[in-house]
Amino acid sequence: MIEVRELKKSFGERVILDQVSLTVPQGTVCGILGPSGSGKSTLLRCVNFLESFEAGEIIIDGEPVGYRSVEGRREPLPRKTIARMRSQCCMVFQQFNLFAHMTALENVSIALIKVRKMPKRSALEAAEGLLGKVGLTHRKDAYPAFLSGGEQQRVAIARALAMQPKVLLLDEVTSALDPERSAEVLDVIADLSREGMTMMMVTHQVHFAREICNQIIFMDGGVIVERGDSSMITDPSSDRLKSFLRHLRLV
Amino acid sequence: MLAEMPNLVPILLSGMQATLILALSTILIGTCVGTVLGCLAVWGGAIIRILLYALVTIARGVPLVVQVFAVFFVLPVYGIQFSAMTSAAIALSVFASLTIMEIVRAGIKAVSHEQYQAALSLGFSFRDALMSIVFPQALRIMIPGLVNQGVFLVKATSVVSLFGVTEFMFVAKEQIERTLLGFEIMAVVWIMYTLICFPLTQLGRTLEARLNVRGAAQAAS
Ligand SMILES: Nc1ncnc2c1ncn2[C@@H]1O[C@H](COP(=O)(O)OP(=O)(O)OP(=O)(O)O)[C@@H](O)[C@H]1O
Ligand SMILES: [Mg+2]
Numbered sequence: 001m002i003e004v005r006e007l008k009k010s011f012g013e014r015v016i017l018d019q020v021s022l023t024v025p026q027g028t029v030c031g032i033l034g035p036s037g038s039g040k041s042t043l044l045r046c047v048n049f050l051e052s053f054e055a056g057e058i059i060i061d062g063e064p065v066g067y068r069s070v071e072g073r074r075e076p077l078p079r080k081t082i083a084r085m086r087s088q089c090c091m092v093f094q095q096f097n098l099f100a101h102m103t104a105l106e107n108v109s110i111a112l113i114k115v116r117k118m119p120k121r122s123a124l125e126a127a128e129g130l131l132g133k134v135g136l137t138h139r140k141d142a143y144p145a146f147l148s149g150g151e152q153q154r155v156a157i158a159r160a161l162a163m164q165p166k167v168l169l170l171d172e173v174t175s176a177l178d179p180e181r182s183a184e185v186l187d188v189i190a191d192l193s194r195e196g197m198t199m200m201m202v203t204h205q206v207h208f209a210r211e212i213c214n215q216i217i218f219m220d221g222g223v224i225v226e227r228g229d230s231s232m233i234t235d236p237s238s239d240r241l242k243s244f245l246r247h248l249r250l251v
Numbered sequence: 252m253l254a255e256m257p258n259l260v261p262i263l264l265s266g267m268q269a270t271l272i273l274a275l276s277t278i279l280i281g282t283c284v285g286t287v288l289g290c291l292a293v294w295g296g297a298i299i300r301i302l303l304y305a306l307v308t309i310a311r312g313v314p315l316v317v318q319v320f321a322v323f324f325v326l327p328v329y330g331i332q333f334s335a336m337t338s339a340a341i342a343l344s345v346f347a348s349l350t351i352m353e354i355v356r357a358g359i360k361a362v363s364h365e366q367y368q369a370a371l372s373l374g375f376s377f378r379d380a381l382m383s384i385v386f387p388q389a390l391r392i393m394i395p396g397l398v399n400q401g402v403f404l405v406k407a408t409s410v411v412s413l414f415g416v417t418e419f420m421f422v423a424k425e426q427i428e429r430t431l432l433g434f435e436i437m438a439v440v441w442i443m444y445t446l447i448c449f450p451l452t453q454l455g456r457t458l459e460a461r462l463n464v465r466g467a468a469q470a471a472s
Contacts, residue, residue: 048372050368050371050372079376079377080376083371083374083375083376084374085374086371086372086373086374087373087374088374090372090373090374091369091372093365093368093369095365097365097366097368097369098369099366099369099370099384099388100366100388101387101388101391110383111370111373111374111375114375114379114383115373115374115375115379159373160373163373163374
C-alpha cells in the first residue's frame with residue numbers, strides 16, 4: 001500500500017532523511033520509533049507531501065506522491081493531484097490542530113464539503129456518524145477550546161477518517177495527553193487497526209506499538225537503524241535500540 | 252444662527268456628502284487592495300515582500316498631509332493631473348491600502364501555520380484553505396484594527412480640506428468665515444463626525460461580540 005524507496009530529504013545542508021526505504025502492506029500498521037530529531041515526523045510529512053523531498057520516491061496504492069518522472073526528468077505533480085493524494089492519506093497531529101473556529105461537527109464535515117464536494121446535509125450526517133464512532137456524539141456542538149485533549153484528538157481522528165483515506169498517518173497522537181486521555185485515543189486506534197486500516201504511526205508508547213504494529217522501524221539520525229516485527233521491542237538486536245528502549249523505560 | 256439656517260444646511264450637507272463619498276471609497280478601495288496586498292506580503296516572493304515593507308514604512312512614517320501633498324503637487328509635475336476630489340481619493344486610498352495591508356498581514360500571520368497545514372493535509376486546495384480556515388480566523392483578529400483604521404480614515408478625510416477639496420471641513424471653515432458662527436458650526440462638525448464614526452465602531456463591537464461567542468475557541472492548541 002505504501003512504498004517508500006530511497007527517500008532523501010534535507011533542510012539546507014543538513015540531511016534529515018537518508019536512504020529511507022520501507023513497505024507498508026495494505027491493512028497493516030507500521031510503528032516508527034526513534035529519539036527526538038531522528039526524522040520521524042519529517043518522514044510522515046513527506047508521505048503526506050507536506051514536505052518536498054530531493055530524491056527517492058513514495059508510492060501509495062500504485063500512485064506516486066509529489067513527483068512524477070517525465071522523460072527521465074523528475075517534476076512536481078500538478079497541485080490538484082497533490083491535493084487528491086493528500087486527501088487519501090490523512091495525517092493526525094500531535095497538537096490536534098482542530099480548526100479553532102468550528103465546532104466538532106463542523107471540523108469533521110468541512111473537508112467533505114470543500115474537498116469531496118458533498119452536499120452540506122449529507123456531510124453533516126456522515127460527520128455525526130464518525131463522531132459516534134469515536135464516542136463523541138454528545139460533544140458535536142462544542143468548539144475545540146471546550147474539549148479535553150483526548151476529545152480533541154478523537155475529533156481529529158474522525159476528521160481524518162471522514163475522507164475515507166487509504167492510509168492514516170499518526171504523529172505522536174498521544175504525546176500531549178495524560179495517560180487516561182491517551183488510553184481513550186489508543187482504543188480508537190486499536191479499533192481502526194482491527195478494521196484493517198493501513199497506518200503509519202510514530203509513537204513513544206512501545207507497549208501499545210508492540211500490541212498493534214505488524215512491523216516496527218527504529219530510526220536514528222535520519223536512517224533506519226533496525227526493523228522487524230513487534231518482537232523487536234522485547235528483543236532488540238542493535239545497541240542503539242537497546243539503549244533507546246532502556247531510556248524509555250526509565251521515564 | 253436661525254436666520255442663516257436655510258443657507259447653511261444645504262451647503263454643509265453637500266460638504267458632508269463629499270466627505271462620505273471620500274471616506275467610503277477610501278475604506279472600500281483600501282480594504283480590497285489592502286487584502287490583496289496583505290496576502291502578497293505573506294505569500295509573495297522575497298522581492299514583493301521587501302517592496303511592500305518599504306512602501307508601508309513610508310506610508311506610516313511620512314505625515315499624511317505630506318503624502319496628500321505629493322499626489323496634489325508632485326504628480327502634476329510629471330503631467331499626471333486629476334480633479335481635486337480624485338486626487339484626494341487617490342492619496343487617501345493609497346494610504347488606506349498600505350495600512351490595511353499591515354493589519355491583514357498581521358492577522359494572517361497570527362493564525363497558526365498548523366491550521367493551514369491541517370487543511371492541506373486533508374486535501375484542501377490553497378484557495379479553500381484560505382477561504383474556510385485561515386481568513387475566518389484572521390478576520391476575528393483583524394476586526395479591532397480594521398475598525399480603528401476605518402475611523403481614522405473617516406477623520407483623515409478632513410486633511411484634504413487644506414488642498415481645496417470642498418468636503419465637510421472645508422465648507423464648514425468657509426461658512427464660519429462668512430457667518431462668524433464659529434461655535435455653532437464647529438458644534439455641528441463635531442456631532443456629524445461622531446455620527447459617521449459611531450456606526451463603524453458599533454459594527455466592530457457587534458462583530459467582535461458575535462465572533463467571540465465562538466471566540467473562546469481561539470485558545471485551542
Ligand atoms: N522546517 C524545518 N527546517 C529546518 N530543520 C527542520 C525543519 N523541520 C524539522 N527540522 C529538523 O529535522 C530534524 C528531524 O525533525 P523531525 O521533526 O522529523 O524529528 P522527530 O523524529 O519527529 O523528532 P520528535 O520526536 O522531537 O518529534 C530535526 O533535527 C529538526 O530540527
Ligand atoms: Mg516529531
